[in-house]
Amino acid sequence: MRTLAGWFFGGVALFACGLLAGGCGQADVPKKAAGAVTILTSFHPMHIMALNIAGGVPGVTVQNLTQPTAGCLHDYQLSPQELAALADADILVVNGAGMESFLAKAISQYPQLKLVEASRGLDLILEKPAGEEGAANPHVWVSPAGAMAQVHKIADGLAGADPTHAAQYHANANTYLARLEALGKKMHAELDALPNRRIVTMHEAFPYFAREFKLAIASVIEREPGSEPSAGELAETITAVRASGIKAVFAEPQYPAKAAEAIARETGATVYTLDPAVTGPAEADSYLKTMYQNLDVLRRALK
Secondary structure, three states: OEEHHHOOOOOOOOOOHHHOOOOOOOOOOOOOOOOOEEEEEOOHHHHHHHHHHHOOOOOEEEEEOOOOOOOOOOOOOOOHHHHHHHHHOOEEEEOOOOOOHHHOOOHHHOOOOEEEEOOOOOOOOEOOOOOOOOOEOOOHHHOHHHHHHHHHHHHHHHHHHOHHHHHHHHHHHHHHHHHHHHHHHHHHHHHOOOOOOEEEEOOOOOHHHHHHHOOEEEEEOOOOOOOOOOHHHHHHHHHHHHHHOOOEEEEOOOOOOHHHHHHHHHHOOEEEEOOOOOOOOOOOOHHHHHHHHHHHHHHHHHO
Protein backbone atom coordinates (compact mmCIF):
# COMPACT_ATOMS: atom_id res chain seq x y z
CA MET A 1 0.00 0.00 0.00
CA ARG A 2 1.26 3.46 -0.85
CA THR A 3 0.00 7.01 -0.51
CA LEU A 4 -0.89 8.82 -3.70
CA ALA A 5 2.25 10.89 -3.54
CA GLY A 6 4.34 7.85 -4.33
CA TRP A 7 2.21 6.39 -7.10
CA PHE A 8 3.38 6.01 -10.69
CA PHE A 9 0.99 8.77 -11.78
CA GLY A 10 3.17 11.32 -9.97
CA GLY A 11 4.22 14.34 -11.93
CA VAL A 12 1.10 14.54 -14.08
CA ALA A 13 -0.52 17.98 -14.14
CA LEU A 14 -3.71 18.38 -12.12
CA PHE A 15 -7.11 18.82 -13.65
CA ALA A 16 -8.23 22.42 -14.00
CA CYS A 17 -10.54 23.14 -11.07
CA GLY A 18 -13.45 23.87 -13.35
CA LEU A 19 -13.41 20.30 -14.65
CA LEU A 20 -14.16 18.85 -11.24
CA ALA A 21 -17.68 18.61 -9.85
CA GLY A 22 -18.40 21.73 -7.84
CA GLY A 23 -15.44 23.72 -9.20
CA CYS A 24 -12.33 23.56 -7.03
CA GLY A 25 -14.12 21.88 -4.15
CA GLN A 26 -14.84 18.18 -3.94
CA ALA A 27 -18.37 16.91 -4.28
CA ASP A 28 -20.50 16.96 -1.13
CA VAL A 29 -20.89 13.47 0.28
CA PRO A 30 -22.80 12.20 3.31
CA LYS A 31 -20.76 11.56 6.44
CA LYS A 32 -19.95 7.92 7.10
CA ALA A 33 -20.39 6.12 10.38
CA ALA A 34 -17.39 6.12 12.68
CA GLY A 35 -15.01 3.36 11.73
CA ALA A 36 -16.68 2.71 8.36
CA VAL A 37 -14.31 2.04 5.46
CA THR A 38 -15.11 2.48 1.77
CA ILE A 39 -12.93 0.54 -0.66
CA LEU A 40 -13.12 1.66 -4.28
CA THR A 41 -11.77 -0.47 -7.12
CA SER A 42 -10.67 0.77 -10.52
CA PHE A 43 -12.41 -1.81 -12.74
CA HIS A 44 -13.99 -5.26 -12.86
CA PRO A 45 -11.05 -7.64 -12.14
CA MET A 46 -9.96 -5.57 -9.14
CA HIS A 47 -13.57 -5.37 -7.98
CA ILE A 48 -13.98 -9.15 -7.97
CA MET A 49 -10.74 -9.65 -6.04
CA ALA A 50 -11.69 -7.00 -3.49
CA LEU A 51 -15.17 -8.49 -3.08
CA ASN A 52 -13.60 -11.80 -2.15
CA ILE A 53 -11.11 -10.23 0.24
CA ALA A 54 -13.23 -7.52 1.87
CA GLY A 55 -16.85 -8.34 1.01
CA GLY A 56 -18.91 -9.03 4.10
CA VAL A 57 -16.39 -7.54 6.52
CA PRO A 58 -18.43 -5.49 9.05
CA GLY A 59 -18.14 -1.77 8.44
CA VAL A 60 -16.41 -2.20 5.08
CA THR A 61 -18.05 -1.33 1.75
CA VAL A 62 -16.58 -2.40 -1.60
CA GLN A 63 -17.58 -0.41 -4.67
CA ASN A 64 -16.38 -0.30 -8.27
CA LEU A 65 -15.45 3.05 -9.81
CA THR A 66 -16.01 2.45 -13.52
CA GLN A 67 -18.92 1.19 -15.57
CA PRO A 68 -19.21 -2.64 -15.64
CA THR A 69 -18.80 -2.62 -19.45
CA ALA A 70 -15.64 -0.50 -19.34
CA GLY A 71 -13.35 -3.31 -20.47
CA CYS A 72 -9.63 -2.49 -20.40
CA LEU A 73 -10.22 1.23 -19.82
CA HIS A 74 -8.70 2.50 -23.05
CA ASP A 75 -9.68 6.18 -23.41
CA TYR A 76 -11.99 5.95 -20.38
CA GLN A 77 -13.21 9.28 -19.00
CA LEU A 78 -14.47 9.78 -15.47
CA SER A 79 -17.99 11.10 -14.98
CA PRO A 80 -18.94 13.60 -12.23
CA GLN A 81 -20.49 10.71 -10.29
CA GLU A 82 -17.25 8.75 -10.47
CA LEU A 83 -15.27 11.77 -9.28
CA ALA A 84 -17.67 12.01 -6.34
CA ALA A 85 -17.04 8.33 -5.56
CA LEU A 86 -13.30 9.06 -5.38
CA ALA A 87 -14.02 11.87 -2.94
CA ASP A 88 -15.96 9.50 -0.65
CA ALA A 89 -13.55 6.55 -0.72
CA ASP A 90 -10.86 5.69 1.84
CA ILE A 91 -8.90 3.12 -0.18
CA LEU A 92 -8.46 2.75 -3.94
CA VAL A 93 -7.46 -0.65 -5.35
CA VAL A 94 -5.91 -0.49 -8.80
CA ASN A 95 -4.24 -2.96 -11.14
CA GLY A 96 -1.33 -0.66 -11.94
CA ALA A 97 1.25 -1.39 -14.66
CA GLY A 98 -0.19 1.47 -16.72
CA MET A 99 -3.76 0.19 -16.81
CA GLU A 100 -5.40 3.14 -15.06
CA SER A 101 -3.86 6.03 -16.99
CA PHE A 102 -7.36 7.55 -17.17
CA LEU A 103 -7.00 8.39 -13.45
CA ALA A 104 -3.74 10.27 -13.83
CA LYS A 105 -5.13 13.81 -13.97
CA ALA A 106 -7.76 13.37 -11.28
CA ILE A 107 -6.22 11.18 -8.63
CA SER A 108 -4.14 13.79 -6.80
CA GLN A 109 -7.28 15.79 -6.04
CA TYR A 110 -8.15 13.21 -3.37
CA PRO A 111 -5.34 13.12 -0.80
CA GLN A 112 -7.41 11.08 1.65
CA LEU A 113 -7.14 8.01 -0.56
CA LYS A 114 -4.78 5.19 0.33
CA LEU A 115 -3.64 3.31 -2.74
CA VAL A 116 -3.30 -0.44 -3.16
CA GLU A 117 -1.55 -1.39 -6.41
CA ALA A 118 -2.09 -5.07 -7.28
CA SER A 119 0.74 -5.42 -9.83
CA ARG A 120 3.49 -3.61 -7.95
CA GLY A 121 6.59 -5.75 -7.58
CA LEU A 122 5.31 -8.63 -9.72
CA ASP A 123 7.17 -10.24 -12.63
CA LEU A 124 5.63 -8.19 -15.43
CA ILE A 125 5.92 -8.94 -19.14
CA LEU A 126 7.50 -6.03 -21.00
CA GLU A 127 6.02 -5.01 -24.34
CA LYS A 128 8.16 -1.95 -24.95
CA PRO A 129 11.67 -0.96 -23.89
CA ALA A 130 11.88 -0.22 -20.17
CA GLY A 131 11.16 3.42 -19.44
CA GLU A 132 8.60 3.92 -22.19
CA GLU A 133 5.01 4.64 -21.26
CA GLY A 134 2.99 1.46 -21.12
CA ALA A 135 6.15 -0.68 -21.13
CA ALA A 136 4.56 -3.51 -19.15
CA ASN A 137 1.58 -5.61 -20.17
CA PRO A 138 -0.98 -4.96 -17.42
CA HIS A 139 -3.22 -8.04 -17.91
CA VAL A 140 -1.78 -9.97 -14.96
CA TRP A 141 -5.14 -11.25 -13.67
CA VAL A 142 -5.88 -13.25 -16.86
CA SER A 143 -3.48 -15.92 -15.61
CA PRO A 144 -4.71 -17.84 -12.54
CA ALA A 145 -1.20 -17.65 -11.08
CA GLY A 146 -1.18 -13.91 -11.76
CA ALA A 147 -4.58 -13.51 -10.12
CA MET A 148 -3.29 -15.30 -7.03
CA ALA A 149 -0.27 -13.01 -6.86
CA GLN A 150 -2.55 -9.97 -7.10
CA VAL A 151 -4.88 -11.29 -4.39
CA HIS A 152 -1.86 -11.54 -2.07
CA LYS A 153 -0.87 -7.96 -2.93
CA ILE A 154 -4.40 -6.62 -2.39
CA ALA A 155 -4.86 -8.44 0.92
CA ASP A 156 -1.54 -7.11 2.21
CA GLY A 157 -2.38 -3.62 0.96
CA LEU A 158 -5.81 -3.55 2.55
CA ALA A 159 -4.41 -4.87 5.82
CA GLY A 160 -1.85 -2.09 5.83
CA ALA A 161 -4.39 0.59 4.96
CA ASP A 162 -7.01 -0.68 7.40
CA PRO A 163 -5.27 -2.58 10.24
CA THR A 164 -8.54 -2.93 12.19
CA HIS A 165 -9.78 -5.53 9.69
CA ALA A 166 -6.40 -7.02 8.73
CA ALA A 167 -7.10 -10.49 10.12
CA GLN A 168 -10.42 -10.70 8.24
CA TYR A 169 -8.84 -9.56 4.98
CA HIS A 170 -6.16 -12.23 5.21
CA ALA A 171 -8.60 -14.97 6.20
CA ASN A 172 -10.90 -14.14 3.29
CA ALA A 173 -7.96 -13.93 0.92
CA ASN A 174 -6.77 -17.39 1.98
CA THR A 175 -10.21 -18.83 1.26
CA TYR A 176 -10.26 -17.28 -2.22
CA LEU A 177 -6.67 -18.28 -2.90
CA ALA A 178 -7.58 -21.91 -2.24
CA ARG A 179 -10.29 -21.69 -4.91
CA LEU A 180 -7.92 -20.01 -7.37
CA GLU A 181 -5.31 -22.68 -6.71
CA ALA A 182 -7.86 -25.39 -7.45
CA LEU A 183 -8.73 -23.58 -10.69
CA GLY A 184 -5.09 -23.44 -11.73
CA LYS A 185 -4.50 -27.11 -10.97
CA LYS A 186 -7.52 -28.17 -12.99
CA MET A 187 -6.52 -26.00 -15.94
CA HIS A 188 -2.98 -27.38 -15.93
CA ALA A 189 -4.27 -30.95 -15.67
CA GLU A 190 -6.43 -30.49 -18.74
CA LEU A 191 -4.34 -28.12 -20.87
CA ASP A 192 -0.72 -29.09 -20.34
CA ALA A 193 -0.91 -32.23 -22.46
CA LEU A 194 -2.94 -30.82 -25.35
CA PRO A 195 -0.97 -31.09 -28.61
CA ASN A 196 -1.72 -27.69 -30.19
CA ARG A 197 0.15 -24.88 -28.42
CA ARG A 198 0.05 -22.03 -30.97
CA ILE A 199 -2.85 -19.59 -30.90
CA VAL A 200 -4.00 -16.29 -32.39
CA THR A 201 -5.67 -13.85 -30.00
CA MET A 202 -7.73 -10.72 -30.54
CA HIS A 203 -5.71 -8.43 -28.26
CA GLU A 204 -2.64 -8.37 -26.03
CA ALA A 205 -4.69 -9.71 -23.11
CA PHE A 206 -3.28 -13.23 -22.87
CA PRO A 207 0.54 -13.12 -22.54
CA TYR A 208 0.43 -14.02 -18.81
CA PHE A 209 -2.03 -16.83 -19.49
CA ALA A 210 0.15 -18.07 -22.34
CA ARG A 211 3.26 -17.91 -20.15
CA GLU A 212 1.63 -19.95 -17.40
CA PHE A 213 0.26 -22.63 -19.72
CA LYS A 214 3.17 -22.62 -22.18
CA LEU A 215 1.11 -21.50 -25.16
CA ALA A 216 2.68 -19.63 -28.07
CA ILE A 217 0.80 -16.53 -29.27
CA ALA A 218 1.63 -16.59 -32.97
CA SER A 219 -0.19 -13.36 -33.79
CA VAL A 220 -2.37 -10.66 -32.23
CA ILE A 221 -5.15 -9.33 -34.44
CA GLU A 222 -5.74 -5.91 -32.86
CA ARG A 223 -2.87 -4.31 -30.99
CA GLU A 224 -5.26 -1.70 -29.58
CA PRO A 225 -8.76 -2.85 -28.63
CA GLY A 226 -11.38 -1.42 -30.95
CA SER A 227 -8.86 -0.55 -33.67
CA GLU A 228 -9.37 -2.64 -36.78
CA PRO A 229 -6.14 -4.06 -38.22
CA SER A 230 -4.98 -2.58 -41.50
CA ALA A 231 -5.22 -4.63 -44.68
CA GLY A 232 -1.48 -5.29 -44.46
CA GLU A 233 -1.65 -6.41 -40.83
CA LEU A 234 -4.59 -8.67 -41.59
CA ALA A 235 -2.71 -10.20 -44.52
CA GLU A 236 0.33 -10.83 -42.29
CA THR A 237 -1.83 -12.63 -39.74
CA ILE A 238 -3.48 -14.75 -42.44
CA THR A 239 -0.06 -15.71 -43.80
CA ALA A 240 1.16 -16.63 -40.29
CA VAL A 241 -1.91 -18.75 -39.60
CA ARG A 242 -1.57 -20.60 -42.91
CA ALA A 243 2.14 -21.19 -42.43
CA SER A 244 1.81 -22.53 -38.89
CA GLY A 245 -1.30 -24.61 -39.43
CA ILE A 246 -3.10 -22.90 -36.56
CA LYS A 247 -6.68 -24.09 -36.28
CA ALA A 248 -7.98 -21.77 -33.54
CA VAL A 249 -8.45 -18.01 -33.62
CA PHE A 250 -9.69 -16.47 -30.38
CA ALA A 251 -12.05 -13.51 -30.29
CA GLU A 252 -13.17 -11.77 -27.10
CA PRO A 253 -16.77 -11.18 -26.02
CA GLN A 254 -16.08 -7.50 -25.29
CA TYR A 255 -15.30 -6.64 -28.93
CA PRO A 256 -16.61 -7.41 -32.45
CA ALA A 257 -15.16 -10.56 -34.00
CA LYS A 258 -15.16 -9.21 -37.58
CA ALA A 259 -11.38 -9.45 -38.09
CA ALA A 260 -11.15 -12.89 -36.47
CA GLU A 261 -13.94 -14.16 -38.71
CA ALA A 262 -12.16 -12.79 -41.80
CA ILE A 263 -9.00 -14.67 -40.81
CA ALA A 264 -11.00 -17.85 -40.28
CA ARG A 265 -12.61 -17.58 -43.71
CA GLU A 266 -9.23 -17.23 -45.40
CA THR A 267 -7.44 -19.97 -43.47
CA GLY A 268 -10.02 -22.55 -42.51
CA ALA A 269 -9.41 -21.90 -38.83
CA THR A 270 -12.27 -21.87 -36.33
CA VAL A 271 -13.18 -18.80 -34.26
CA TYR A 272 -13.59 -19.40 -30.53
CA THR A 273 -14.40 -16.91 -27.79
CA LEU A 274 -11.85 -16.51 -25.00
CA ASP A 275 -12.80 -14.11 -22.22
CA PRO A 276 -10.05 -12.06 -20.48
CA ALA A 277 -12.40 -11.59 -17.50
CA VAL A 278 -12.30 -7.83 -17.87
CA THR A 279 -16.09 -7.47 -17.64
CA GLY A 280 -18.85 -9.47 -16.02
CA PRO A 281 -21.35 -9.54 -13.17
CA ALA A 282 -20.34 -8.00 -9.86
CA GLU A 283 -20.34 -11.36 -8.09
CA ALA A 284 -17.59 -12.97 -6.06
CA ASP A 285 -17.55 -16.06 -8.32
CA SER A 286 -17.41 -14.06 -11.56
CA TYR A 287 -13.72 -14.61 -12.32
CA LEU A 288 -13.86 -18.31 -11.49
CA LYS A 289 -16.90 -18.88 -13.69
CA THR A 290 -15.26 -17.07 -16.60
CA MET A 291 -12.03 -19.04 -16.31
CA TYR A 292 -13.80 -22.39 -16.13
CA GLN A 293 -15.68 -21.40 -19.28
CA ASN A 294 -12.34 -20.53 -20.89
CA LEU A 295 -11.05 -23.95 -19.91
CA ASP A 296 -13.93 -25.62 -21.72
CA VAL A 297 -13.26 -23.50 -24.82
CA LEU A 298 -9.53 -24.22 -24.83
CA ARG A 299 -10.12 -27.95 -24.36
CA ARG A 300 -12.17 -27.99 -27.55
CA ALA A 301 -9.94 -25.60 -29.49
CA LEU A 302 -6.52 -27.11 -28.77
CA LYS A 303 -7.17 -30.85 -28.81
